[in-house]
Amino acid sequence: MTKTYDAAIIGAGTAGLTARAEVARHTDNYVVIDGGTLGTTCARVGCMPSKSLISIAKAYHSRQGLEFLNLENTKAPLPDYAKIMRHVRHLRDRFVAGVERGMQPWRDHLIQKHARFIDPNTLDLGDETVHADKIIIATGSKPVIPESWRKYAKYLMDTDQLFELETLPHSVAVFGLGPVGVELAQALSRIGIDVTCVTRSKAIGGLTDPDIQNYAFQSLSQNMNVRVGSAEIVGENGGRLIVGCGDETWNADRVLAALGRHPALDGLGLENLGVKLDSRGIPLFDENTFQIENLPVFITGDANGLRPLLHEAADEGRIAGYNAMAKEVNCFQKRIYLGITFSEPNIAVIGKSYKSLIQDKTDFVIGESDYEHQGRAIIMGQNEGRVRLYARKTDNLLLGAELIAPHGEHLAHLLAWAIGFGVRAVDILSMPFYHPVLEEGLRSAFRQVADKSTMPKPQFEMLRCQDSVTG
Numbered sequence: 001m002t003k004t005y006d007a008a009i010i011g012a013g014t015a016g017l018t019a020r021a022e023v024a025r026h027t028d029n030y031v032v033i034d035g036g037t038l039g040t041t042c043a044r045v046g047c048m049p050s051k052s053l054i055s056i057a058k059a060y061h062s063r064q065g066l067e068f069l070n071l072e073n074t075k076a077p078l079p080d081y082a083k084i085m086r087h088v089r090h091l092r093d094r095f096v097a098g099v100e101r102g103m104q105p106w107r108d109h110l111i112q113k114h115a116r117f118i119d120p121n122t123l124d125l126g127d128e129t130v131h132a133d134k135i136i137i138a139t140g141s142k143p144v145i146p147e148s149w150r151k152y153a154k155y156l157m158d159t160d161q162l163f164e165l166e167t168l169p170h171s172v173a174v175f176g177l178g179p180v181g182v183e184l185a186q187a188l189s190r191i192g193i194d195v196t197c198v199t200r201s202k203a204i205g206g207l208t209d210p211d212i213q214n215y216a217f218q219s220l221s222q223n224m225n226v227r228v229g230s231a232e233i234v235g236e237n238g239g240r241l242i243v244g245c246g247d248e249t250w251n252a253d254r255v256l257a258a259l260g261r262h263p264a265l266d267g268l269g270l271e272n273l274g275v276k277l278d279s280r281g282i283p284l285f286d287e288n289t290f291q292i293e294n295l296p297v298f299i300t301g302d303a304n305g306l307r308p309l310l311h312e313a314a315d316e317g318r319i320a321g322y323n324a325m326a327k328e329v330n331c332f333q334k335r336i337y338l339g340i341t342f343s344e345p346n347i348a349v350i351g352k353s354y355k356s357l358i359q360d361k362t363d364f365v366i367g368e369s370d371y372e373h374q375g376r377a378i379i380m381g382q383n384e385g386r387v388r389l390y391a392r393k394t395d396n397l398l399l400g401a402e403l404i405a406p407h408g409e410h411l412a413h414l415l416a417w418a419i420g421f422g423v424r425a426v427d428i429l430s431m432p433f434y435h436p437v438l439e440e441g442l443r444s445a446f447r448q449v450a451d452k453s454t455m456p457k458p459q460f461e462m463l464r465c466q467d468s469v470t471g
């Protein structure tokens with residue numbers, strides 16, 4: 001049996017759901033096909049359960065801070081891991097239920113099957129076929145697990161399994177220190193799990209600036225064993241895994257694989273689209289329209305491997321949905337890049353990364369701040385962190401930043417918005433800085449950038465009456 005639609009969306013994750021909302025503004029003759037568990041990666045196994053665990057770990061850790069200051073006399077007992085996991089799942093279920101509630105009004109457009117391309121307009125769903133004028137691929141991504149490790153499956157977990165654990169193991173080896181590895185390794189370590197991490201490089205949490213990478217590496221190494229090299233599983237020993245890095249081996253109860261995620265494109269029949277696939281198996285697509293070559297097919301969210309982040313998946317799905325329904329395909333600008341890792345201190349990359357500025361041979365200057373001597377950070381007992389701002393040399397226009405800083409998630413947003421509005425360091429310096437706040441810590445970086453720029457710096461940071469544009 002073949003049914004015909006104006007549009008078919010493969011995947012009911014964040015990208016697929018925003019694509020659906022846009023498509024539904026134009027036609028009622030559409031279908032959403034999802035072959036997995038509903039509720040989105042973000043709500044089920046990603047952003048939300050991970051941040052729930054991080055939040056509990058932070059609360060427990062702050063009790064230790066009180067002990068350290070001799071403000072609490074009793075040593076905090078180890079938490080009840082089964083209770084923690086139940087709480088994480090309770091919150092997870094609440095977020096998933098919210099997603100599923102949002103799907104109710106259009107549930108009769110949903111087919112819960114696995115889709116595979118027969119050609120650019122036709123999908124094989126096993127026992128039925130779908131023909132659609134336009135098709136949007138929004139199939140998300142899957143954790144990377146080396147094939148040779150699969151025989152250790154009972155010791156191995158990724159984030160699809162972690163939050164299902166009834167309780168937590170005594171020791172965990174965390175392999176990979178991208179955002180997933182950093183966030184979860186620190187959270188587990190803070191609630192008393194014996195954590196050892198292995199990272200291939202110091203590019204922790206996606207940082208590219210060697211100076212900030214080194215700082216982040218030192219910061220994480222204070223409270224966890226961190227080894228640099230390629231992580232390996234050597235074998236089993238008495239119900240535990242023997243894991244290693246370089247010449248060193250040690251035992252761990254479980255391994256948390258945080259080695260990255262691959263676009264989930266296997267079994268999708270992309271070879272039947274008749275287009276070139278890159279080395280990762282991703283078809284060539286336009287990064288501003290999400291169209292695959294000149295086909296009636298679009299690829300969005302984690303599935304295209306471009307910016308595997310929640311807000312980007314939502315944007316891309318919307319653009320793909322819009323373009324699928326438009327007479328002509330429209331080109332959309334990317335928002336300023338913003339990547340935040342919810343470690344403590346937070347890690348963030350904003351706008352142009354250090355690496356991209358070097359690669360593009362941009363003429364830029366760097367301003368630095370640190371949070372070790374910053375008043376508010378000292379009061380909070382979180383005086384650890386470093387920021388590097390990048391600005392165009394000729395006029396101190398802000399281009400990007402990398403940081404590890406207390407409450408860096410908020411600093412990162414301010415910086416992203418400033419970069420997005422096209423402001424210079426001198427413009428920011430003319431704005432108020434309250435006292436004592438963490439934002440004050442950025443001021444020396446802005447000043448350095450303004451000093452290093454070849455554009456003459458005004459004598460005063462305050463605007464003179466005749467300069468004022470806002471009054």
Ligand SMILES: Cc1cc2nc3c(=O)[nH]c(=O)nc-3n(C[C@H](O)[C@H](O)[C@H](O)COP(=O)(O)OP(=O)(O)OC[C@H]3O[C@@H](n4cnc5c(N)ncnc54)[C@H](O)[C@@H]3O)c2cc1C
Nearest residue numbers: 011013014015035036041046047115140301302308309310
């Ligand atoms: C542990 C973790 C923490 C994260 N934390 C953050 C964070 O704090 N902030 C942030 O911005 N991002 C975070 N992310 C990333 C974020 O979750 C993803 O970028 C986002 O969820 C991707 O959405 P998506 O729609 O592309 O994919 P998904 O939500 O994975 O949706 C894909 C859907 O496609 C379906 N599907 C796949 N193949 C087929 C097929 N052939 N046929 C039919 N259906 C199919 C699947 O069943 C699934 O429902 C995190 C990720 C993880 C793993």
Ligand SMILES: NC(=O)c1ccc[n+]([C@@H]2O[C@H](COP(=O)([O-])OP(=O)(O)OC[C@H]3O[C@@H](n4cnc5c(N)ncnc54)[C@H](O)[C@@H]3O)[C@@H](O)[C@H]2O)c1
Nearest residue numbers: 176177178179180181199200230231258259260308340341
């Ligand atoms: N806070 C957030 O926004 C957030 C949180 C979690 C995940 N995410 C998204 O999910 C995606 C996946 O995150 P991730 O951290 O799993 O992937 P990642 O690709 O960012 O990091 C994986 C890390 O593992 C390392 N690695 C790979 N193989 C290794 C080995 N054998 N030994 C040692 N190290 C090894 C890689 O060098 C890399 O640094 C990210 O791209 C991110 O966009 C975002």
